[in-house]
Amino acid sequence: MKTKLIKKNKKMFKVKPNLENYEKTRKNFKWKKFYNELDFFENGKMNAAYNAVDRHAKSWRKNKTALYWEGADGTGKKYTFLELSELSNKFANVLKNMGIKKGDRVFMFLTRVPELYISFLGTLKTGAIAGTMFAAFGPDALKDRLQNSGAKVLITNSELKERVYKIKKELPELEHIIVVDEEKVKRKGEISYKQEMEKASGDFKIQKMSPEDYAFMLYTSGTTGKPKGVIHAHIAILQEHLTAKWVLDLKDEDVYWCTADPGWVTGIAYSILGSWSTGVSSVVHEGRFSPDTWYSIIEKYKVNVWYTAPTAIRMLMRAGDSVCKKYDLSSLRYICSVGEPLNPEPIYWGMKAFGLPFHDNWWQTEGGGILIANYPCMDIKPGSMGKPFPGVNAAIVDDNGRKLPPGQEGNLVLKPNWISIMRKIWRNPKKYDSYFGNGWYISGDRAFMDKDGYFWFIGRADDVIKTAGERVGPFEVESALVSHPAIVEAGVIGKPDPIRGEIIKAFITLGKGHKPSKKLEDDIKKFVKTHLAGHAYPKEIEFMDKLPKTRSGKIMRRLLKAKELGLPIGDTSTLEEY
Numbered sequence: 001m002k003t004k005l006i007k008k009n010k011k012m013f014k015v016k017p018n019l020e021n022y023e024k025t026r027k028n029f030k031w032k033k034f035y036n037e038l039d040f041f042e043n044g045k046m047n048a049a050y051n052a053v054d055r056h057a058k059s060w061r062k063n064k065t066a067l068y069w070e071g072a073d074g075t076g077k078k079y080t081f082l083e084l085s086e087l088s089n090k091f092a093n094v095l096k097n098m099g100i101k102k103g104d105r106v107f108m109f110l111t112r113v114p115e116l117y118i119s120f121l122g123t124l125k126t127g128a129i130a131g132t133m134f135a136a137f138g139p140d141a142l143k144d145r146l147q148n149s150g151a152k153v154l155i156t157n158s159e160l161k162e163r164v165y166k167i168k169k170e171l172p173e174l175e176h177i178i179v180v181d182e183e184k185v186k187r188k189g190e191i192s193y194k195q196e197m198e199k200a201s202g203d204f205k206i207q208k209m210s211p212e213d214y215a216f217m218l219y220t221s222g223t224t225g226k227p228k229g230v231i232h233a234h235i236a237i238l239q240e241h242l243t244a245k246w247v248l249d250l251k252d253e254d255v256y257w258c259t260a261d262p263g264w265v266t267g268i269a270y271s272i273l274g275s276w277s278t279g280v281s282s283v284v285h286e287g288r289f290s291p292d293t294w295y296s297i298i299e300k301y302k303v304n305v306w307y308t309a310p311t312a313i314r315m316l317m318r319a320g321d322s323v324c325k326k327y328d329l330s331s332l333r334y335i336c337s338v339g340e341p342l343n344p345e346p347i348y349w350g351m352k353a354f355g356l357p358f359h360d361n362w363w364q365t366e367g368g369g370i371l372i373a374n375y376p377c378m379d380i381k382p383g384s385m386g387k388p389f390p391g392v393n394a395a396i397v398d399d400n401g402r403k404l405p406p407g408q409e410g411n412l413v414l415k416p417n418w419i420s421i422m423r424k425i426w427r428n429p430k431k432y433d434s435y436f437g438n439g440w441y442i443s444g445d446r447a448f449m450d451k452d453g454y455f456w457f458i459g460r461a462d463d464v465i466k467t468a469g470e471r472v473g474p475f476e477v478e479s480a481l482v483s484h485p486a487i488v489e490a491g492v493i494g495k496p497d498p499i500r501g502e503i504i505k506a507f508i509t510l511g512k513g514h515k516p517s518k519k520l521e522d523d524i525k526k527f528v529k530t531h532l533a534g535h536a537y538p539k540e541i542e543f544m545d546k547l548p549k550t551r552s553g554k555i556m557r558r559l560l561k562a563k564e565l566g567l568p569i570g571d572t573s574t575l576e577e578y
């Protein structure tokens, strides 16, 4: 499909981008040169939490707002860097008094309340490994993660803890449950966050960690199978900090809103570590998505930089311009997207609705930070993920690890030498090893690079469709579908077919005012045939009210396929019930 280049010009920017020249920066880039962006203790020791908040609490930023928190019920609270530093010190003392030490696993199972951010930082300060889980997880999902990680402490609330008690017997390593919203201990063995925090000192001697020591762990989205416990080191914050500066373009005067939950890596790297490391003021919204709520948050907090995901953007698009126009969104100056391929259509819509293009970027839980991105200083080719971050070497290779020429589809791989690459898969060394081959880190995604060095996502390796001898990437078919005026979202799979090998089947949701019909189905098929290619149109179309998605908003093609073929649906712990 043809897309229109979005040329960058001075008019698009109210301020000069942090990264002014991508090519030049890339050429001279060495990670070592940027260590001075962080604060180290003596002997090269460090702590990611110290870099995220405490160093600012010791600087002119100490009374600057670090966190604007908007509760699900519309109440708000503000925290300065100094307050976050002291509160997380207190929490570190609570853990220390319980006997928690370096390397222990401490897990958070909370909605996006301030206690989640405070306990995450406090855990890192003790040298323990912090783990996060989405508040929507049920007992089975919790069991998998708490059992595999061997968490000693769980921080949760009075409602969510009941799910843990359903499986508590099967968690021999879990010693303590800290409940954040109960004044008094209600159950034997529980600990009241409030009581302990009141008693705890606001001074804490932060553990001086080696940059390679483990800081946090989390389980991947589970889009393709059982979630894996990915471990990241303290030094990952260097990449998170630099990408927050150069990709998200965060500046001191910005109010920044990352919509991701810390149950997902984006919420850790870009609403706790990398973002705060730059000293920016961040918004956290506890509640659920709704177009009105989201727009009103941008208006209320005068958000300047907004980092969100394709699902949300498509939902806003579906809600229509009339909703968007009710709000003053003129504070926005720069907007980004991650987590799923961003079809060109929502980018064009963003230009209309906000006067700004969404900047797509690509990475994975295993990557620890943004890996391929669109930058403020670089023209956008809608539908492309952009170019590798300086310090990241990406390539497209065949199955033997040989580089393929521009334009040719293959495996998206990376030289495993970027600073925030995962350090292990918890209790699963075999799985860890399986990521590497022929000197490459293998992402599991298929892509191609064009002659200008831009990378284009094709699909997950498992999702690529082979039809009548041709390989078809689900992303380009989905993008063609989404550009049809009646369609909001599309998920495409290959369905086994005796003649063609596979046929393309599309599951779609329609926009307001459109109803499923045979006529519409034919029209959609014709539309894809003419806009994309004769062989790449969906032979079968199914209209759905909503598509199955992970909690982080990714379409679960694996589930669509399993349902279609009547196969077992596998692990669905991260499935969002929209």
Ligand code: ATP
Pocket: 220, 221, 222, 223, 224, 225, 226, 227, 228, 337, 338, 339, 340, 341, 342, 360, 361, 362, 363, 364, 365, 366, 385, 443, 444, 445, 457, 459, 460, 552, 554
């Ligand atoms: P699992 O590995 O458990 O199946 P997952 O891969 O969905 O889950 P994440 O690490 O959260 O878990 O997601 C990374 C994947 O998301 C990437 O490998 C890619 O397939 C997809 N992705 C993320 N960002 C983008 C993007 N900008 N464009 C296209 N795909 C993206």
Ligand code: MG
Pocket: 220, 224, 364, 444
């Ligand atoms: Mg993955």
